[in-house]
Amino acid sequence: QKEVEQNSGPLSVPEGAIASLNCTYSDRVSQSFFWYRQYSGKSPELIMSIYSNGDKEDGRFTAQLNKASQYVSLLIRDSQPSDSATYLCAVNRQGAQKLVFGQGTRLTINP
Amino acid sequence: DTEVTQTPKHLVMGMTNKKSLKCEQHMGHRAMYWYKQKAKKPPELMFVYSYEKLSINESVPSRFSPECPNSSLLNLHLHALQPEDSALYLCASSRGGGIQETQYFGPGTRLLVL
Numbered sequence: 523q524k525e526v527e528q529n530s531g532p533l534s535v536p537e538g539a540i541a542s543l544n545c546t547y548s549d550r551v552s553q554s555f556f557w558y559r560q561y562s563g564k565s566p567e568l569i570m571s572i573y574s575n576g577d578k579e580d581g582r583f584t585a586q587l588n589k590a591s592q593y594v595s596l597l598i599r600d601s602q603p604s605d606s607a608t609y610l611c612a613v614n615r616q617g618a619q620k621l622v623f624g625q626g627t628r629l630t631i632n633p
Numbered sequence: 634d635t636e637v638t639q640t641p642k643h644l645v646m647g648m649t650n651k652k653s654l655k656c657e658q659h660m661g662h663r664a665m666y667w668y669k670q671k672a673k674k675p676p677e678l679m680f681v682y683s684y685e686k687l688s689i690n691e692s693v694p695s696r697f698s699p700e701c702p703n704s705s706l707l708n709l710h711l712h713a714l715q716p717e718d719s720a721l722y723l724c725a726s727s728r729g730g731g732i733q734e735t736q737y738f739g740p741g742t743r744l745l746v747l
Contacts, residue, residue: 554733556736558738564741565721565738565739566723566738567738568735568736571733571735573733610675610676614734619664619681619683619689619727619734620681620689621678621736623675625674625675
């Protein structure tokens with residue numbers, strides 16, 4: 523079992539709809555969870571971080587964390603074509619400096 | 634300001650060349666990272682420096698040699714690379730030592746080994 527798993531996609535969503543990206547992790551002592559967006563040929567850019575169970579909202583983005591189910595998700599409301607990118611889920615354990623990435627989900631927003 | 638800078642943006646080198654990649658941050662971060670990313674794959678951790686000391690080496694071949702001259706600078710020295718080492722090399726930094734550590738990435742150096 524991979525430490526961090528994501529559906530590689532591609533995930534295709536119409537413009538204006540909600541895009542839902544999912545990630546599961548295997549290590550129960552994981553403490554910090556991150557979503558990065560990566561455009562083709564560019565470096566990863568932090569979108570959201572979440573550390574506690576529940577929802578965290580920032581503009582059109584909402585991160586959801588459920589530690590009991592070892593599940594973290596990212597919702598993008600009112601999806602725009604500029605949201606088309608690969609979204610990387612990353613997990614960090616307490617005391618560990620190692621950020622473990624999922625394989626990434628490729629998201630395409632169709633106008 | 635969450636800027637990490639990397640130079641050069643692109644690098645082409647032969648298998649016998651010696652070159653260096655440079656990374657710089659002025660956020661007062663005390664942890665710096667090198668990642669390697671191949672096409673359509675996630676970043677893979679190579680090295681971590683914490684308070685200017687090498688804390689993690691992910692069994693990287695010795696043809697890659699990291700150096701942290703001070704808390705703002707991180708270098709990656711390259712020697713006798715192979716074509717399969719062609720990739721995007723990413724530098725990142727974080728505050729250092731805390732539980733809730735966010736890593737901020739630089740733009741990367743795209744390396745081609747001929």
